[in-house]
Amino acid sequence: MRLLIKNIKTLAGIVPLEVLRLEGSQMNSAQQIDDAFLVAEDGIITRFGKMEELGSVEADEVVDAEGRVVFPAFCDSHSHIVYAGSREGEFRDKIAGMTYEEVAARGGGILNSADRLAEASEEELFEAAKRRAWRMIRSGAATLEVKSGYGLTTESELKMLRVIRRLQEELPATIKATFLGAHAVGRAYKGRQSDYVECVCQEMIPAVAEQGVAEFVDVFCDRGFFTPEETAGILECGKRYGLRPKIHANELASSGGVQVGIKYGALSVDHLEEANEQDVLDLKNSSTIPTVLPGASFFSNLPFAPARRMIDEGLAVAIASDCNPGSSPSGNMMLLWSLACIKMRLTPEEALSALTINGAAALGLSADRGAISVGRRADLVVSKPVPSLAYLPYSFGEELVEQTIIGGVKVDMR
Ligand SMILES: [Zn+2]
Structure with a gap:
């Protein structure tokens, strides 16, 4: 199966195959080609360049991208899309002035979603998550x-x-599973947090590993949730069972989550709204990716993570949706692109790198996706006609994705 995309106004996000993440100033300088073509065979990019170099190519599928920007499809490295119901009641409470922690202390928040999930059938959960995906x-x-x-x-x-x-089995996208038993203390363990941590380590992680249903282990390491010591115990246990850490850290306070993540070789530490200067410097001396979640800051009216500062310090920042019913009920990466530019002061190119190759790196997948390179997967977005790349985050809220292509195949956009 050969796909040809021709007459591309701008082909963006071109990165050499051997580069697995873009750090600091590199995030702004992924190559672009105007008036370009791209060829993919059996799902892998095999050629791209200027239209004048195309020559005659026969293809099974031809996309004419005249006036359109083509860029690598987004890699959303942090989401919670399996849930039952929705939490717009808490949305009202937060508008009226309650904080995230007050909502949680009242039995709302994560425990509210846990109650609804326990009642939902597997089929209902699947159908709802499939629609979101x-x-x-x-x-x-x-x-x-x-x-x-x-x-x-x-x-x-x-x-x-x-x-x-x-x-994973039924959708065209690549889907990676993370075990997050330590998201909150389950109701049955109210007031017995250390017993719950014990249950996560002794019962849940061995069961998850035995059934082979997750690749990563996550912990909500933050003020009012799990301490760095508890997090260390869970990550250590997860590692024994072959689960790689990716953790929630520093959303509510600079709580030591960054350091415990780094110590246990976390692929990423995510949130970081309250990351301080020391956190940034510690990340600089590690290979852990800082993943920021501007949708959560926007929706919850919290500070935005210091992504600008991190990039200026040379870090490889990733952006993910955090799509979840409580603090970020949107998985729209185009909107995050705008928020990253508007609220975090990233350039359109920096934000695109954070949403693509660095998101792939935060999942350990950037060797074969997240950028335009000969040899990487043809996971691509064809925009609607636009004046330039920067128009995509500029015109926030406008539906500008015309076609998503996964593994060289156009997905059904209806
Ligand atoms: Zn999250």
Whole structure:
């Protein structure tokens, strides 16, 4: 199967195959080609360049991208799209002035979602998550990470992970599963946090590993949730069972999450709204990717993570959606592109690098995706006609993805 995309106004996000992440000033300088073509065979990019170099190419599928920008499909490295119901009641509470922690202390938040998930059938959860995943694919994502964490019992956590496995089997996107049993303390363990941590380590992680339903282990390491010491114990246990750490850190306070993540070789530390100067410097001396979640800051009216500062310090920043029912009920990466530019002061090119190759790196997948290179997967977005690349984040809220292509195949956009 050969795909040819011709007459591309701008082909963006070109990175050499051997480069696995873009750091600091590199994030602004991924190459672009105007008036370009791209050829993919059996899902892999085999050629690209200026139209004048194309020559005659026969293809099974030809896309005429005149006036359109083509860029690597988004890699969303942090989401929670398996959930039951929605939480617009809390949306009202937050508008009226309640904080995230007050909502959680009142039994709302994550525990609210856990109650609803326990009542939902696996089929209902799957159908709802599938609809959300398709929305994300149609807004330009080809790789999604999905977490458990609304189960909070061994049985319900496994139920969520089975739903994620079904998404992996039935959707065209690549989907990676993360076990997040330590998202909050389950209701049955109220007031007994250390017993719950023990359950995560002794019961949940061995069961998850035995069933082979997750690749990563995550912990909500933050003020009012799990301490760095508890996080260390869970990460250590996860590593024994072959689960690589990716953790939630420093959303509510600079709580030591960054340092514990680095110490245990986390692929990424995510959130970082409250990251301080020391956190940034510690990340600089590590290979852990800082992943920022501007949708969560926007929706929850929290500070934005210091992504500008991190890039100026030479870090490889990734951006993900955090799509979840409580603090970021959108998985639209185009909107995040705008927020990263508007609220974090990233250039359109820096933000695109954060949403693509660095997102892939935060999942350990950037060797074969996240950028335009001969040899990488043809996971691509064809925009609607636009004046330039910068128009894509500039015209925020406008639906500008015309076609998502995954593995060299146009997905159904209806
Ligand atoms: Zn999250």
